[in-house]
Amino acid sequence: xxxxxxxxxxxxxxxxxxxxxxxxxxxxxxxxxxxxxxxxxxxxxxxxxxxxxxxxxxxxxxxxxxxxxxxxxxxxxxxxxxxxxxxxxxxxxxxxxxxxxxxxxxxxxxxxxxxxxxxxxxxxxxxxxxxxxxxxxxxxxxxxxxxxxxxxxxxxxxxxxxxxxxxxxxxxxxxxxxxxxxxxxxxxxxxxxxxxxxxxxxxxxxxxxxxxxxxxxxxxxxxxxxxxxxxxxxxxxxxxxxxxxxxxxxxxxxxxxxxxxxxxxxxxxxxxxxxxxxxxxxxxxxxxxxxxxxxxxxxxxxxxxxxxxxxxxxxxxxxxxxxxxxxxxxxxxxxxxxxxxxxxxxxxxxxxxxxxxxxxxxxxxxxxxxxxxxxxxxxxxxxxxxxxxxxxxxxxxxxxxxxxxxxxxxxxxxxxxxxxxxxxxxxxxxxxxxxxxxxxxxxxxxxxxxxxxxxxxxxxxxxxxxxxxxxxxxxxxxxxxxxxxxx
Ligand SMILES: *Cc1c(COP(=O)(O)O)cnc(C)c1O
Numbered sequence: 001x002x003x004x005x006x007x008x009x010x011x012x013x014x015x016x017x018x019x020x021x022x023x024x025x026x027x028x029x030x031x032x033x034x035x036x037x038x039x040x041x042x043x044x045x046x047x048x049x050x051x052x053x054x055x056x057x058x059x060x061x062x063x064x065x066x067x068x069x070x071x072x073x074x075x076x077x078x079x080x081x082x083x084x085x086x087x088x089x090x091x092x093x094x095x096x097x098x099x100x101x102x103x104x105x106x107x108x109x110x111x112x113x114x115x116x117x118x119x120x121x122x123x124x125x126x127x128x129x130x131x132x133x134x135x136x137x138x139x140x141x142x143x144x145x146x147x148x149x150x151x152x153x154x155x156x157x158x159x160x161x162x163x164x165x166x167x168x169x170x171x172x173x174x175x176x177x178x179x180x181x182x183x184x185x186x187x188x189x190x191x192x193x194x195x196x197x198x199x200x201x202x203x204x205x206x207x208x209x210x211x212x213x214x215x216x217x218x219x220x221x222x223x224x225x226x227x228x229x230x231x232x233x234x235x236x237x238x239x240x241x242x243x244x245x246x247x248x249x250x251x252x253x254x255x256x257x258x259x260x261x262x263x264x265x266x267x268x269x270x271x272x273x274x275x276x277x278x279x280x281x282x283x284x285x286x287x288x289x290x291x292x293x294x295x296x297x298x299x300x301x302x303x304x305x306x307x308x309x310x311x312x313x314x315x316x317x318x319x320x321x322x323x324x325x326x327x328x329x330x331x332x333x334x335x336x337x338x339x340x341x342x343x344x345x346x347x348x349x350x351x352x353x354x355x356x357x358x359x360x361x362x363x364x365x366x367x368x369x370x371x372x373x374x375x376x377x378x379x380x381x382x383x384x385x386x387x388x389x390x391x392x393x394x395x396x397x398x399x400x401x402x403x404x405x406x407x408x409x410x411x412x413x414x415x416x417x418x419x420x421x422x423x424x425x426x427x428x429x430x431x432x433x434x435x436x437x438x439x440x441x442x443x444x445x446x447x448x449x450x451x452x453x454x455x456x457x458x459x460x461x462x463x464x465x466x467x468x469x470x471x472x473x474x475x476x477x478x479x480x481x482x483x484x485x486x487x
Pocket of ligand 1: 080081140141142143174176218222247249250271286287288
């Protein structure tokens with residue numbers, strides 16, 4: 001049963017005079033505070049801090065920590081986001097004093113070990129992508145998109161092709177793709193998909209021209225399908241002098257099996273917090289390293305981790321660089337976890353992880369498609385998109401209702417209403433780390449929900465601390481400050 005106290009604020013538990021502990025009297029001379037600071041800076045009233053006993057504090061925060069679902073507590077099949085298990089070994093290694101206690105302003109000579117780790121990581125990312133030049137700086141996938149587009153703009157400018165201002169995006173693309181283009185003032189043009197989910201090559205042909213800068217493609221796509229025409233698409237875009245950008249959010253499907261650089265991509269980002277098991281969610285830090293072809297290397301951000309003789313250096317001496325895109329050296333803690341993950345699995349292990357992810361997704365797809373139709377023919381890659389459109393028509397239940405009711409069964413909701421090309425989309429990604437038993441339990445929950453009373457499902461979730469918040473207001477106008485009600 002849920003503890004009703006857990007939804008209270010710590011301030012509301014306050015009772016005058018309650019204390020967690022008292023500090024012992026100081027055993028050194030303590031000057032009067034008023035002799036140290038100007039009187040104008042001193043408080044005249046005590047701050048209104050909550051007064052609570054230690055036990056109350058411990059219970060309060062322990063209970064709070066259980067209100068959200070996480071990969072450590074629940075199956076989390078959030079399509080596109082790749083919520084795989086976060087190995088505890090990575091946490092232990094990233095927390096080692098020699099890693100976690102480094103200061104970003106330390107001199108190069110004292111961080112040789114970290115620079116070597118980052119240098120090697122660059123090499124691994126280049127090898128996995130088939131694209132030789134790497135920047136680890138971007139702070140998230142979306143930031144990687146932006147950085148790569150800026151790199152492309154600098155490249156075209158240097159070539160005297162500044163009028164290439166158009167970025168093409170498929171209609172199934174992630175919202176960050178067109179957003180990244182807009183942020184730096186590029187135009188976006190949408191390319192249609194065919195009914196089977198692939199890019200409509202005829203539509204693409206009619207839209208590529210001498211103003212095309214970049215075609216941003218997610219492959220495998222957000223429908224969980226590998227774009228079989230990718231070589232033809234790349235040839236079309238390259239034919240007019242444009243570049244192919246690969247949104248690498250779905251790399252979990254193809255590690256060690258196919259390399260973007262080999263199927264035509266000129267630039268890409270990784271989401272280490274997805275593909276390489278970094279913890280994420282709740283807005284926590286990610287990273288968005290990018291890999292590019294050698295002719296784009298001069299424009300990558302600085303400083304770059306390089307090797308000079310036996311030393312590792314941070315080299316800012318690249319005159320055509322777009323400059324810095326992140327303070328210090330990016331989200332190094334996330335990069336360390338990615339490095340540990342890649343080293344733990346090794347080449348064959350990464351490939352095995354992708355194969356298992358694809359197998360799991362196809363198992364779940366075959367079990368769920370009789371319940372919720374999957375509009376695109378299989379087999380799928382690491383995820384698939386089902387549709388609740390028929391359910392809505394027949395029973396008035398939406399993808400949102402289903403997602404909310406799953407929470408009551410102890411499952412984090414799948415991604416819903418994305419991609420936009422599938423009505424009432426339910427996007428499911430089990431990842432390689434889930435067992436058959438867990439996936440079977442998830443299918444069983446959906447079977448049960450489909451038999452339930454409509455009103456019950458409409459009003460779900462019933463077991464969470466809050467039920468259906470206004471999600472837009474919660475994101476755009478969060479209330480993060482507690483104000484006491486006057487007594
Ligand atoms: C997650 C995701 C992104 C954005 O990555 P962030 O690291 O969240 O900024 C871009 N494209 C796709 C397809 C994604 O799934």
